[in-house]
Amino acid sequence: MDVKTLCLGVLSMGERSGYEIKKTVEESFHHFFRAGYGSIYPALAELERAGHVAGREVAQEGRPAKRVYGITATGRDLLGRTLVGEEPRHVVRSEFLVLMYFAHLLPAERLAAVLDTMIARFRDGLAADLDHYARTHDQLTAGQRFALGYGRTVVAAALDYLERHRETLLDEVTVSDASGRPQAGDALAAAGD
Amino acid sequence: MDVKTLCLGVLSMGERSGYEIKKTVEESFHHFFRAGYGSIYPALAELERAGHVAGREVAQEGRPAKRVYGITATGRDLLGRTLVGEEPRHVVRSEFLVLMYFAHLLPAERLAAVLDTMIARFRDGLAADLDHYARTHDQLTAGQRFALGYGRTVVAAALDYLERHRETLLDEVTVSDASGRPQAGDALAAAGD
DNA sequence: AGCTGGATATATCGAGTCGATACATCGTGA
DNA sequence: TCACGATGTATCGACTCGATATATCCAGCT
DSSP states (O other): OOOHHHHHHTTTTOOOOOHHHHHHHHHTTTTTTOOOHHHHHHHHHHHHHHTEEEEEOOOOOOOSOEEEEEOOHHHHHHHHHHHHHHHOEEEEHHHHHHHHHTTGGSHHHHHHHHHHHHHHHHHHHHHHHHHHHHHHHHGOOOHHHHHHHHHHHHHHHHHHHHHHHHHHHHHHHHHHHTTTOHHHHHHHHOOOO | HHHHHHHHHHTTTTTTTTTHHHHHHHHHHHTTTTOOOHHHHHHHHHHHHHTTTTEEEOSSSSOEEEEEEEEEEHHHHHHHHHHHOOOOEEEEEEHHHHHHHHHHSSSSHHEEEEEHHHHHHHHHHHHHHHHHHHHGGGGOHHHHEEEEEHHHHHHHHHHHHHHHHHEEEEEEHHHHTTTTOOOOOHHHHSSOO
């Protein structure tokens, strides 16, 4: 599934501009999908060229004019066929966990800082999520509640893991650093070659 | 962090060919990172050009010759600096959850099939993971145990959520379909193309 | 009055990634 | 013998990401 399909899906819930599509994705798909303008605008252009969406200019007072897109009948058809036809992918790409995998190459302060950053990020994300859910949950479909609930559950589990293993990891890494193995900070300081 | 850094990291654990790097990533980073040949081979070529890794041909009997790379001193230095300097990203891209978000556009059988596919995938992944962990856990560093444990915990939480909400979602979607709203399967059957 | 920062809005470019594919060698089992 | 799968290197097009440019308007500060 590419951003084209995502746009069709969002537009199936109502007319939106490119900017507003990105806002919707950020709010509703926060935990499991993202899309930048560099993907959205070309996708919209291609969809319009193919007749799956129709755009029209909308003047606004107090802010720039926008181009609002609506999904067409063929667009709805394409969306249905794409959702049925593609196998469901689910990919995690975590540079954070790669960093943790190589924790023994990091200075202890850096390790602690990274851990704290992620804990804060997950906490904030969860709070924003809960807030968004509370404001909208009575208008959501079963599928929307399911997807949002999944994200919330998984992030909560991740946060819990981080909080419960932070100290242990920090201790173990410090101990093994102290036991003779050189740490990256040292190597760096000595690296003068 | 790009695949170049990933390669340096893997090579810091020992010499490997491009093919073997991919194997290592699949085994050890299964839950949180992946890299294809289309990224690994160019990364290796660029790293060698810059002097961060050194490659040599190794003949093998009974299988094709391979080109094995080892990390150099400047490579180790670059790895340390990169791991310290980059902010930790963590991105999930789940077409599966987008699909669930739009569950009301899916025929019930398709929805059930997608759910079952994901449950099976997570179950298998978890089993392979447990197996890999059991075979290697006494040689792992604290950071490696932490990263692997994170992956295991999060996948287990996801699997649990899926198993506990599968029936509910299926019921709710079926009910709302029956209550008059047309479903994608109908639209598709009527579309005649 | 003037200036800055931030939200709204569209658009593009280069760098990097992904998935598919091509090619080649060798062992194993039908 | 012959297809298949594992090992191995390599590349190409399509797509995505992140940064950046441009522009308008409001709110708040000096």
